[in-house]
Amino acid sequence: xxxxxxxxxxxxxxxxxxxxxxxxxxxxxxxxxxxxxxxxxxxxxxxxxxxxxxxxxxxxxxxxxxxxxxxxxxxxxxxxxxxxxxxxxxxxxxxxxxxxxxxxxxxxxxxxxxxxxxxxxxxxxxxxxxxxxxxxxxxxxxxxxxxxxxxxxxxxxxxxxxxxxxxxxxxxxxxxxxxxxxxxxxxxxxxxxxxxxxxxxxxxxxxxxxxxxxxxxxxxxxxxxxxxxxxxxxxxxxxxxxxxxxxxxxxxxxxxxxxxxxxxxxxxxxxxxxxxxxxx
Numbered sequence: 001x002x003x004x005x006x007x008x009x010x011x012x013x014x015x016x017x018x019x020x021x022x023x024x025x026x027x028x029x030x031x032x033x034x035x036x037x038x039x040x041x042x043x044x045x046x047x048x049x050x051x052x053x054x055x056x057x058x059x060x061x062x063x064x065x066x067x068x069x070x071x072x073x074x075x076x077x078x079x080x081x082x083x084x085x086x087x088x089x090x091x092x093x094x095x096x097x098x099x100x101x102x103x104x105x106x107x108x109x110x111x112x113x114x115x116x117x118x119x120x121x122x123x124x125x126x127x128x129x130x131x132x133x134x135x136x137x138x139x140x141x142x143x144x145x146x147x148x149x150x151x152x153x154x155x156x157x158x159x160x161x162x163x164x165x166x167x168x169x170x171x172x173x174x175x176x177x178x179x180x181x182x183x184x185x186x187x188x189x190x191x192x193x194x195x196x197x198x199x200x201x202x203x204x205x206x207x208x209x210x211x212x213x214x215x216x217x218x219x220x221x222x223x224x225x226x227x228x229x230x231x232x233x234x235x236x237x238x239x240x241x242x243x244x245x246x247x248x249x250x251x252x253x254x255x256x257x258x259x260x261x262x263x264x265x266x267x268x269x270x271x272x273x274x275x276x277x278x279x280x
Contacts, residue, residue, distance in 0.1 A: 008090050015260065016090055018098050018113055025253055026056065026208055027097065027115030032250035041068075041219045043239035046158030048166055048216035050075055051209040051246050053259050056115065059179055059217065060204040060243035065197035065224035068217050068242045069137045069155035069176040071163075072101060072111050075212040078168055080107040080262075084133045084175040094129030094183070096120070101177065101207070108263040111213060116206035121182065121198060128184035128195050131205065135183060135192055136175045138222060138229065146230050155218035162216045179205055179217075181225065197224040211259045217242060 010016035033056060040062060041047045051057045059068060074080035083104040091099040096117045100110040121130035139156035143149065160170045180203070182195040222229050223237035 015110065016100070018100065020098055022253075022257065023098060023113055023115050023208065026249065027206055029250075029253065032253055033247035035245055036248050037244075037246035039244045041217060041242045041244065043219050043223070043241055044153045044158070044221045046155070046160075046162035046216060046218040047244065048159075048162040048214060049244060049246070051207075051213040051215055052248075053209050053212045054249060054254050054257065055209050056206050056247045056249060057112075057209065057213075057215060058116075058204050058206045058243075058245045058247065060245070061180060061197075061199040061201065061240065062243045063240045064201045065180070065199045065226075065238075066240040066242055067181040067197050067220040067222055067225055068179040069159070069220055070179055071159055071174055071176055071216045073168070073172070073214045074103065074107070074111070075214045078172050078214070080104060080111075081172075081174050082111060082177065083108075084136070084177065087177075088133045092129075093132070093134045095131050095133060095177070100210075106263060106265070106267055108265075109260040110210045112207040112209055114205065115208045116204065118203045119180065119199060119205070124182070124195075126184060126195070127187070128182050128193075130180065130182050130198065132178040132181045132183040134185070135178060135181075135194075137173075137178075137218065138220065143230075151221075153221050155220050158218035159216045162218075163214070166214060168214075173216075178220075181220075194225050196226040215244075217244060 072082040080103045083102050087102045097114050099114050101112045103109055103111050119130050137155035139154045143151055159173050180197050180199045219242045223239035227235045227237040
């Protein structure tokens with residue numbers, strides 16, 4: 001069998017290669033930070049909040065295993081938002097410490113960098129991993145399609161309600177990162193599956209905000225995913241709250257850091273020939 005090589009590879013100095021010393025310190029030196037915001041999201045509900053550039057956001061499984069669906073936008077421009085599929089390609093389908101969450105075109109820059117992950121799940125015996133970018137949020141449209149029933153508290157709906165006060169609409173809600181969710185693809189049919197959440201009370205993941213961000217998180221009604229959401233064995237799973245905290249960092253941890261610029265591409269797309277250039 002030939003060796004498989006990732007399609008997207010980082011060259012020396014690439015923004016895909018983070019400064020592990022810097023970001024490792026940011027994640028490790030919890031004493032060099034001040035909490036400026038905290039909120040507990042009740043089960044089956046959503047919450048939205050701002051994270052200023054250069055701050056750290058921690059999401060915690062307060063009472064035990066619970067999946068959370070997270071959306072991220074530029075606070076200044078919600079057209080710039082998390083691009084789950086490109087993040088999958090640039091890093092991996094399940095992310096952890098030192099991976100970055102990238103924004104959509106035409107911006108294409110890291111919105112956040114993961115600086116801590118207490119789960120450290122790795123790869124299990126079935127090939128499953130944690131913090132999922134393969135799937136997306138549960139929503140009432142698919143639920144109605146599969147069951148014929150109306151239910152208003154799926155992650156999509158929870159996030160819609162959460163972002164309305166910030167001037168966003170339903171069509172601003174995008175593909176998420178499923179925090180604390182273990183998933184994979186079946187070897188026989190290449191089909192998406194989920195496994196019970198491995199988190200314990202107090203487990204957390206931390207995101208360093210590379211620019212000013214708006215985040216929205218749903219405490220998924222699927223709870224800990226110990227029971228299937230759809231199908232013949234479907235039923236309610238235990239649901240628990242999620243905690244959100246935002247921390248301002250000691251300035252020494254940010255020495256030499258600055259927010260990344262948007263993509264350098266000129267944006268001509270072949271519609272205009274630059275002065276002095278020949279048409280293809």
